Each structure stands twice: as C-alpha cells, then as structure tokens.
Amino acid sequence: MTDLTQNSLTPSEAGDPERSDFVRELVSEDLDNGRFSRGIQTRFPPEPNGYLHIGHAKAIVLNFSIARENGGVCVLRFDDTNPATEDQRYVDAIVEDIEWLGYTPNSINYSSDYFPQLYEWAEMLISKGLAYVDDQSAEEIAEQRGGFGRPGIESPYRDRKPGENLKLFREMKDGVHPEGSCVLRAKIDMQHENMQLRDPVMYRIRDQHHYRTRDTWKIYPSYDWAHGQGDALEGVTHSLCSLEFSDNRALYEWYLRQLPLEGEAPYQTEFARLELTYTVTSKRRLKELVDDGHVAGWDDPRLPTLRALRRRGYPASAIREFCAFVGVSRTNSRHDIELLESFVRTELNRTAQRRMAVLRPLKLVITNWPDDENGKPVVEHRTLANNPENHDDGTRKVPFSRDLWIEQDDFRMEPPPKYFRLSPGTEVRLRGGYLVTCTEAICDEAGNPLEVHCTYDPATAGGSAPDGRKVKSTIHWVDASNAVDGSVALYERLFKEKVPGETTGDPLDDLDPNSLEILQGCKFEQSLSGVAPSEVVQFERLGYFAADSEAHGHFHRTVGLRDEWARLQKQK
C-alpha cells in the first residue's frame, strides 16, 4: 500500500468514480471476470541510469493509483540488465524521488535478482529447441533481420542441436567467449511481420562490472527476456508501459507462454508518455543539457526532473494532481506547461504564506514622517495577514518607517496608459501601511529615478481612508532600516519554442540563453530570514519563491503570479 503521510490526499487523488480511462476499465473488467486469482499488482520499472522526470511521475502516479484504487500493491523494480550504464547512485536518487512524490513501494526489487532464475529458464528453452547460440557479429545479425516489408533470413547457426547450444551457452556464462563473439537467441520466426519476433537476442556477453551482481555474470539478459519474467516472478498483474513497447508485447507474451508459470500471466498494456511544451523529457536530451553545461546539474530548477522541480518549490501534491488530471490515453500529445503551473499556483495559493520582498529596490522617503524624542524616525509595526486564503496562518508584525524600499517597477516618472502605480502626483497604498502621495522624484542625469519622495496621510493607518477615497493601486514595500539583503534566481523557460528542436531537429538550437537571471541586493522583510530551507512563500504581487535548501537568503522563483499588467503590455 502507498503511504502518503507527508502529503495528504486530495479529493481527486482519492479516486473519482466519475472519471475513468482505458487502463482502469481493463482492470475492472479483469476484476469482474476474475481473471487473476491474486490481487491487482502494478510496478514501476525504471532503469537506474538517469534521474526521474515529470514523465516518470505520470507513470508512477498511474501505477500507484491503480493499485491503491483496487486494494492492490505497487512495487518498484530496477530494470538493471545493462551493466554498462547503470549505477547505485541512480538507484538511490530514484528511491528518494519516489518517496518525495509521496509513494512508498510495496517492495523494492531488481531484475538482477532474477539472473539465476532467468539463466535456468534459458537453459530450459535451449533444451526445448527454442533458443540457440549464434556466433555471428551484431552487424550480420542486423543484416539478416530484414526490414519493413522485407523478411529476414535464418542464421546459419539456427539449427544447432540443443546439446551443442547448451555447451556453448555454459561457456558464454563461464567467460570462455569474448564480448561480441556470440549471443543467445530465441528461435521464433525470421519471417514474422513483427520484427520483435525475428529471433530476438536473449543474452549478450558483457565482461563488465555490474553495480549489484559485481563480477559474477559474464552474460546479461536483454530487456525483453527479463522484463515480463520479472513481472511474473513478482506477481504483477498489469504491466503498464509506454507506447513504443507495443510491438514488444507479442514477445512479452511469447516468452511467458514458454515458461512453467502458475496462475494467470501478467499482461502488458501501453499508454502515451507525458510530454510538456517548452521542455524535453528524453534521458538523452536531459543528459546532454547537464553534460554540456547548459544547466548547472540534474537539479537545476529549469529542468523537468523531479529533483529540479522539488528544488524549485513545486509541491509534490501539485505534481500528483496534475498527473492524475491529465489522465491516460493512447494519443501522443504534449500538454501545455501552463497546466502544470496552474496546479502549482492553486496549491501554493492555498498553502504558501505571504511575505514582502523587493527584488529591484528603489528608495522611497516619506517626507512628513514623524521623528521620535531622540530625533530618529518613528518605527511602527504594521500587522499583516500571513495568508488571506487561510486565516489559521495568523498575522505578523512588519516594521514600517520613514525610509522604505519599493519595486522599481512600481514607480514611473511618466506613467503609460493604464499604469495604476506610483508616479509624481498620484496616491497609492503601501500594503498594510498608509496611503502615500508622490511629491517628487530625484533622478540621475539620464532621468532614472534614484529616490522617490512622498507624503503620507496619518489618517490612513492600516491602508484605508476614513473619507472613503479609493486608490488605484496597492504596492509592496520593505522598511529600509530593517531590511534583510538577499538574492533571488528568476527562471524562464529553458527553451524558446513550444516543441524544442521541432524546426531544426536539435533542441539545443532553441535554448533560451536568458532562462536564468540572478538578482543580488534584494530587500526582504525581516521575517524572511526565518524561513526554513526549501519552504515556499509568496512574495506579494510577485510570485511564489522557494528558499534554497542550503544557501541562506537565496530564493528560487517557483512560478510567478498571474500578471494582468504584464499581459496588457505584451498585447501592445
């Protein structure tokens, strides 16, 4: 069973009987027909040769949800049949990411655990005349496989006697044959229209160190010869994989049919993998971005990897809900990244506490602000709600005095049409503070404002005027004498195009060189120095920001708030 102690279940995740899909329909039919005498079991079978991304999240959510909805279990199995590329560090990272996503596998298994059983079964197939050792090179075998609409031809070694095959196969296992000198092939049908059935390779020789089985094996099973068998051994009922394995299904079934298994065999069903606009989700492409230094690492917040999204502040629950919402189908599709972002905003709007931060500071001086008995400007403490969406989050006191920081964007010497913020002569509200009117601005020679002077209306403490007059805008601020300095990383999409590489064939051509902007000298309200690592808060009027897990005073922009003003400007 899954354990979601860290992340509570949302209604849509708890299973919406109104909504179904073709996979769930299959499962309930099997349940109705009593197809399996064992309980429903699914599995998530990553190869430990890379990090999990949002596409994997869809598969994880699907597999765990289907198990949970039907009172079954979901296991994690590392498909580690290729010693050349796999590593323990990926295993650890994958386990960690799944846990963060909110799931606990019923068990953690490895295809390599089944190497002995697989070997035994292979000998059995050889004895039955269903597999043979082929001494040809990879090129020759590929050549003989034929092509689309072109039948293959049989290997000259195809009719070797079982006894000879057995001897050779044992020699392969014992390391007497060098890498590449021969393989074990299933004897199926070289004329079959499905290329997967043209005597597929079951074992190849690899004189390599395997991260788990060490040096005990010289031969390694291929994906097809390991996958369905692992499913069967574990008791999986529904083996869900992505569309490109459709043709492998026949082979999956062929292998299972040859083995002495008890009970109904698992069966494979394919679904479309998740794609998102403005990003890439292929292992090769992601690896390229990291290895070539286009991003800082596998957890660079611009990447769609789970560790990157986590670092960026995406709540696991938002990812789960997104995955559940997009559903499963067999149609190749690409979802708007905006949909994911909207799930993130919805969740964060509910849960993130509000704080004030000025990213590009401009000094604002209240010229009629009173001094105290020592001749220093009075410091008041204004009370602000931590989250207007959730009153249980309470309030906090924020210092307010004569000298403040406001956002450069919130002041214009000459306001364009529909600009509601501060400019000479206009009155705005300082959120939770007072109404202020701009009297003048001091500018440099180029005309850039250096300091804005305002007067405040003492009768508007808290932000509302007793005479009922309205202001067009409320802006945020940070008291200058109490401000905490910090930095912020602003992320844009990594790629400029919806489908990276669509026109040139290479996603790298569509990389946006300005996808990361780091701002130093940001001014944070005091309480922000107490934010826990990785916690996400809303900087009012700006967006959601996640505190870095290590660097104190550094925030990552998770996602901006929807911005009507930016939209208006873009329309022009």
Added chain:
RNA sequence: UCGGGGAUGGUGUAAUUGGCAACACAACUGGUUCUGGUCCAGUCAUUGGGGGUUCAAGUCCUCCUCCCCGAACCA
C-alpha cells in the same frame, strides 16, 4: 515499403458505449478585491475528409488523408 497504434476547440482529457459534445488550462469581456493575485459571471468546437446505415452517429460500416512507433548484442 511491411507491421502496430492514433486523430474531438488554441491545448489536453471526457461523453451514460447509438440519444442535448462536458471539464480543466489558455485567450477574451465584465464584476469583486488593501496582492493588476484570489474569487465570481460570461464568450470561445456541429468531433481529420468523403460516402453509407439509422428517427437519431464523435460513437456503427466503408473509402481516403495525415501523424506517431518499430529493422540496438539499449530500455
């Protein structure tokens, strides 16, 4: 070229399995608001194309078009 799969608004997913094309995102109008946020109201598709069956077709039949996957000792 052969085999497998797919096609419903700008995007994605639905449609009681032959009965008023729904939901979300995006976009656009307007309203509310001490966040140009949130929230609320409204607008936005006759289902890839042709033919057929039927009182009735997104759903069934038929022809066509387009797209994706498959010829690793990768998974």
